[in-house]
Amino acid sequence: MRGPYVQDLRRLLEKIKTPFLRGDRVGIKLHWGEKGNRSFLPPDYAREIALWLKEAGLSPFLFDTTVLYSGGRRKAEDSLQTAAEHGYTENFLGCPVIIADGMDGRSVVDLQTGSGHFPSVQVAAIFDQADGYVIFSHFKGHMESGFGGAIKNLSMGFASRAQKQRMHADIRPLLKAGLCTKCGVCVEVCPTEAARFGADGFPTYDLEICIGCAQCIGFCPNIALQLEWETDATVFQEKLIETAAAVWRQIKGRTVLINALLNITTECDCWPGENPVIHPDQGFLGADHPTRIDEESIRRVGAETFKKAHPDIPWERQFSYAREIGF
Template sequence: MSAAGTEKASAQVFFAPMRSRMKRSMVARMGGLLGRAGLGGAIAEGDLVAVKLHFGEQGNTGFVHPVFLREVVRRVRDAGGKPFLTDANTLYRGERANAVDHLACAIHNGFSFATVDAPLIIADGLDGRDAIDIPVKGRHFDSVRIGSAAVHADAMVVVTHVKGHEATGFGGALKNVGMGLGSRSAKQRMHADFRPEVTPDACTACGRCVRWCPVDAITIGPDSYAVVDYSVCYGCGECVAACPYGAIATQWKTDATSIQEKIVEHVAGALDGKDGKIVYVSFVTLVTPDCDCFEFSDAPVVPDIGILASTDIVAIEQAAYDLVTEATGLAGSRGEGLAAGDDKFVAITGVDGTHAIRYAEEMGLGTREYELVRVD
């Protein structure tokens, strides 16, 4: 399979569909994908290996289950590495804005040394300021701030839950690495082009957006609808997904491509110095319309498809996007009525998330040309 039809070297993306004709455990099959994708060659004896994941918010169920992370840890150890699970702190007011709350949330969601057989380390430290400036050559930044634990790691396994996203359209491996490993100040820089806009007639003054805003930029005004103080708002987009009535829409100071490009430039920083030392695993399961940063998970928009693995972040991203596009939308979800071939993410979010994939290829982070290799 390929995304662009140009004649260039393609990358291999290994694919374990949900159904196993050999009746093998999906956990074991995911481990096999890591081996096929080249985990053994990416890790040297004694390497400190960052396993990048999203621990999920309390109440959210879309994140990748700890049982899969335990298998990742086992495979890394078998390859001679010393694994640790990591993510960087968030900007918003959920349970992961500092390392103390972040680790408590992770344990609440089932991630602990006892369950995954590895320590948990928050990449950017106690309060999100433990980060390193990495030079990049992008359209927006000359340097980006990446959580120091990820920078100092010798190798990395990136475990991603594929989903939609209210601001970027698509949440895959690029967002997991770029936004996920950017420090708190980096996240603010990435979000700077976004602004929410309230439709007064649709607002019920329920206050969910007020509770989710990390900087107190939203109040319920005297006319009983949400009001945004743009002098305080930094554009994180949490209010858009938090609103159950669709009363807050995504608006852009420039356009929706800027945040995607900024994320990709942070990906370039996070991958710097790790050529040949990273393997990506993407779960195209429970494909929710919103990110895993909320205290709820909306209904999946397509049936569970399977798991992907590759050493090429651009190829695995394109493959995941294509698989969701080729699926049929699920009845009762926000994907209802969308046929095979319809772009589910654009239809649901209104944002073309493929710009990030194209920009990542342009920056030399990988290729959109891929060969999908089925592994049973």
């Protein structure tokens, strides 16, 4: 699918006063979509951002980080292959595409947070590799955070695999046996072998080794698995904010934020299955702070849209917690 709104994006870009200096190296952070996902942003928009940066005498590159679950982005090589299959190639974009936490996932750095759930958070060691950033986020729904936009892109998007695990640690799969057909997909996709077949043919989930990646939930063809919180769902929202705030402290003042309110689906671009559109396209939005851009994005789409899609997720806690910790 080609991006039909490239001219709209260009109009927004022309209005942005950037913090970059000629010659700066600028990292464009985005999610290029999990293997099998069909709702990710087409690469035309990233190419337009790269072109806009190059016209200003800057050196752009595109980056993302590796993920916890098996599929097309767990290993750096696979993630670059998935990016290429989705059209995110250096040839098309006109700039390099890299994995920010390194080809072995070990290029990471610890950032102090001060307090809260994490004394420090571990994220990709990208901060010395770029003079500035464009945080380009696909705004849509999300199973665990209600919505996903700039906050999620800064938080889960910059997090090392260990930090992703720390944020997901409270999430568990819960089987609704009446809907399960014993197809085995959840066992097949589980990256830790926590999902196994029991003696009765139904899957079981070993919570001692489950990392809460939710991949089994996402892949189940019969919606037989639901998400259960070991603590409560607000903790995840707070952890998300703490990680985003720590990253933002590193890059604020040298970053442009853009949300794409397009193809607004129920779930995020990690989602391999059916992912219905829940609201018509609303174009692009720029702002100077991650919570402000996401709050305005929610206002444009309507909070009711996300409450209906994810009624049990207290996503509002992201904003109240952000205020409490001075993010």
